Amino acid sequence: MELSSSLVLVLVLAVLMLVKWKRKASGLSLPPGPLALPLVGNLPIMDKSAPFKSFMKWSKTYGPVMTVHIGLQRTVVLVGYDTVKEALVDQADDFKGRAPVPLLNRVLRGYGLAISNGDRWQQLRRFTLTTLRDFGMGRKQMEQWIQEESRHLLNSFDETKSTPVDPTFFMSRAVSNVICSLVFGQRFDYEDKNFLHLLQIISRLVRFGSSPWGQMYNIFPKLMEFLSGRHHAMFREVEDIKAFIMTKIKEHEQNVDFSDPKDFIDCFLIRLIEEKHNPDTEFHKDNMLGTVLNLFVAGTETTSTTIRYALMLLIKYPHIQEQMQREIDRVIGQNRIPNMDDRKSLPFTDAVIHEVQRYMDIVPLNFPHYATHDISFRGYVIPKVTMNTYNGQLLLSWKYFPMISSWYVVLNLDILCNFGWILFPQDTVILPMLHSVLRDEGQWETPWTFNPEHFLDANGNFKKNPAFFAFSAGKRSCVGESLARMELFLFIVSLLQKFSFSSPKGPDGIDPSPELSSFGNMPRFYDLIASPR
Incomplete structure (x- = not known):
């Protein structure tokens, strides 16, 4: 039992390292941001009563495009008129995705205009x-x-x-x-x-x-x-x-x-x-x-x-x-x-x-947007990751590895998926901050x-x-x-x-x-x- 658990962990870490290597080799990288902790991300240092104040403060260190982890959710924050306009207007097709806000998903189940995507x-x-x-x-x-x-x-x-x-x-x-x-x-x-x-x-x-x-x-x-x-x-x-x-x-x-x-x-x-x-x-x-x-x-x-x-x-x-x-x-x-x-x-x-x-x-904060595909923006990549939680299981897509591109590995890690694990981020949410524009x-x-x-x-x-x-x-x-x-x-x-x-x-x-x-x-x-x- 201990051996199989160790093999699973080694496999997961290997996949993550290869994905990271693949992205580095392509010349693309995530925007910088404050160091995130497992499970809680940047929540311990975030202003809980007004998160946008923390984002504005951090942007002075990391720039107008930065990566923040809100709990498990990887979030790219865009700050300032020039940055937000470039994203929403100049690259409108790239940034038209809408994030699946859990509170609204619970009410709407993905239907309706506000939180839908695609066709x-x-x-x-x-x-x-x-x-x-x-x-x-x-x-x-x-x-x-x-x-x-x-x-x-x-x-x-x-x-x-x-x-x-x-x-x-x-x-x-x-x-x-x-x-x-x-x-x-x-x-x-x-x-x-x-x-x-x-x-x-x-x-x-x-x-x-x-x-x-x-x-x-x-x-x-x-x-x-x-x-x-x-x-x-x-x-x-x-x-x-x-x-x-x-x-x-x-x-x-x-x-x-x-x-x-x-x-x-x-x-x-x-x-x-x-x-x-x-x-x-x-x-x-x-x-x-x-x-x-x-x-x-x-x-x-x-x-x-x-x-x-x-x-x-x-x-x-x-x-x-x-x-x-x-x-x-x-x-x-x-x-x-x-x-x-x-x-x-x-x-x-x-x-x-x-x-x-x-x-x-x-x-x-604006209504959250979503990376429906990998977005190249100001020399960074805002990725739609290939690791997603689905029905209490963790699905790893091997699209980065052509020799086994048709294979998928499903790891039954219900507890980790339900309560989170920083090694397995969700798709990327994007916040083009209206506060920073106004x-x-x-x-x-x-x-x-x-x-x-x-x-x-x-x-x-x-x-x-x-x-x-x-x-x-x-x-x-x-x-x-x-x-x-x-x-x-x-x-x-x-x-x-x-x-x-x-x-x-x-x-x-x-x-x-x-x-x-x-x-x-x-x-x-x-x-x-x-x-x-």
């Missing part, structure tokens, strides 16, 4: 973009939906009678109703208890993903499945959202009009029926559920959180709020409904909205300060900045970017047109620093007072 991703992204545009995303029809929802939002604030309220679900109800109109073909009453229940789950889910417990699940998913904790309750709650979506899909199946689809689900059902005999189709119920879930969650939480953060900053800096209101009064007045054509006449307001997104830095000192005059002047020229006109990567960039940029831009402008302008916002504790009682800073920067909860103007 599935291409088909679903093309279909989603086309369908959303057909239903008015970024066009006049969508503008009218947002204007209508703005009236409901304004009425809900008016009903507060200038008493302190938490704005969280004021924002999420309004923003979610826009994506619900697109996806489900209906809006929901603000007093609908089931609707509010779903929004509460979405809020908890997003915050959980950036909590230490959520990140532990992403780092050690198999281990976490064996441990008790609130992640199990979170997964059970998400089933309520999935059940709601499936109910809506079944309702649509009974009423779909093939000649006149009313929403995203209708269009998906029609495509599903058209391709039901195609064995390679990606248009089936699992992908429908996954994609609708992607749109519902992302279309609700990110934009509503950004608006809530915008009001927080305007309360913190009342002189900026007042300057925006003076500009809105001069251009629109207090009676006419704002429209998207007003944006070009509201340069300061537009600049503030952009600066809110830059300063908020909502997804500092805070790049070579691109922003005062990157650590909330400063709308970043988006204004010397004459007070709005100016673009190429480093504004709030929606990421390249082939994996946010599919709902044009919708989010429209919502941010119309909702914020409508609110400031009718109300002035303050805090019961005054400007000094507002803390704009995030409560959680991991996958996302999650702003703190706060109360505000909406005073009619």
Whole structure:
């Protein structure tokens, strides 16, 4: 028994040495990075509350392309505008892979748009973009939906009678109703208890993903499945959202009009029926559920959180709020409904909205990318390794050795695979850090300060900045970017047109620093007072 175990270990070490030799002989090498420990990688020296701060610090030693081990996961981190742009834009095809985030995989099982790759991703992204545009995303029809929802939002604030309220679900109800109109073909009453229940789950889910417990699940998913904790309750709650979506899909199946689809689900059902005999189709119920879930969650939480953060900053800096209101009064007045054509006449307001997104830095690490093949980048190799865990076994592919290229060795090392072993890394995750772009000192005059002047020229006109990567960039940029831009402008302008916002504790009682800073920067909860103007 001891002899066979020794032979296995010798075999494994030999394979690793030969793979390393093969890569060295080819002139390719991994980017440098801090020394990693077995099992835990660089976790002991990482800032657990804000990992991106550690990455920024380490990049000063190892450069803008570096290798970090987050637990067992080998991760290549890209830092700075020039580096991230070169990867996501200049080498867009190489960096279009999406990493299988364990937390999302547990919910989506690999289906849907957000975490898929290859032909599935291409088909679903093309279909989603086309369908959303057909239903008015970024066009006049969508503008009218947002204007209508703005009236409901304004009425809900008016009903507060200038008493302190938490704005969280004021924002999420309004923003979610826009994506619900697109996806489900209906809006929901603000007093609908089931609707509010779903929004509460979405809020908890997003915050959980950036909590230490959520990140532990992403780092050690198999281990976490064996441990008790609130992640199990979170997964059970998400089933309520999935059940709601499936109910809506079944309702649509009974009423779909093939000649006149009313929403995203209708269009998906029609495509599903058209391709039901195609064995390679990606248009089936699992992908429908996954994609609708992607749109519902992302279309609700990110934009509503950004608006809530915008009001927080305007309360913190009342002189900026007042300057925006003076500009809105001069251009629109207090009676006419704002429209998207007003944006070009509201340069300061537009600049503030952009600066809110830059300063908020909502997804500092970016959504993780993935090496779907070996990538040559800046003289390094970002490898898709040939050693993968699969169903509790370790599979070693011998593609580097042509004399036995058809052979595979499967080592039954269930314990090592379940709890990890540094000698057998997973495929490479890539983090093109948006934080490093939105805070790049070579691109922003005062990157650590909330400063709308970043988006204004010397004459007070709005100016673009190429480093504004709030929606990421390249082939994996946010599919709902044009919708989010429209919502941010119309909702914020409508609110400031009718109300002035303050805090019961005054400007000094507002803390704009995030409560959680991991996958996302999650702003703190706060109360505000909406005073009619």
